[in-house]
Amino acid sequence: MKKLFAPVALMATLLVVSCGPSAEEKAAAEKARQDSIAAVEQARQDSIKAVEEATKLQAIQDSLAKVAADSIAAAEEAAAKKSKGGSKPKPTPKKEEPKKETPNPRKDATKDGQSTNTQQGSNPRKGAVKQQ
Numbered sequence: 001m002k003k004l005f006a007p008v009a010l011m012a013t014l015l016v017v018s019c020g021p022s023a024e025e026k027a028a029a030e031k032a033r034q035d036s037i038a039a040v041e042q043a044r045q046d047s048i049k050a051v052e053e054a055t056k057l058q059a060i061q062d063s064l065a066k067v068a069a070d071s072i073a074a075a076e077e078a079a080a081k082k083s084k085g086g087s088k089p090k091p092t093p094k095k096e097e098p099k100k101e102t103p104n105p106r107k108d109a110t111k112d113g114q115s116t117n118t119q120q121g122s123n124p125r126k127g128a129v130k131q132q
Contacts (some may be wrong), residue, residue, distance in 0.1 A: 020030070
């Protein structure tokens with residue numbers, strides 16, 4: 001009996017191994033795996049879309065809050081001005097325009113718009129006499 005037990009156990013093991021999944025079962029398992037991957041990818045895309053929408057909504061709420069705060073500050077400022085007796089607003093200082101240089105008729109004009117003085121007394125450091 002002991003000699004018969006080893007071959008029977010070996011045959012039973014081979015029978016169990018040879019009766020693995022069929023081609024249809026393998027195809028069904030592959031399809032289930034692909035469906036699972038597609039579902040995860042769809043959930044990922046939905047999550048990204050939800051985050052983008054939440055970000056846009058938050059930006060809109062922030063801008064509305066800023067506008068509300070600005071209008072409240074403007075209303076408080078107007079109320080403060082009225083309570084002071086309607087004092088006149090301070091005038092804004094005018095910006096001074098730079099003075100325009102008038103061309104000197106004694107200087108010769110060059111092509112690039114810069115004037116040069118070709119007369120002898122142009123450099124006061126050399127002790128030259130000023131012209132009148």
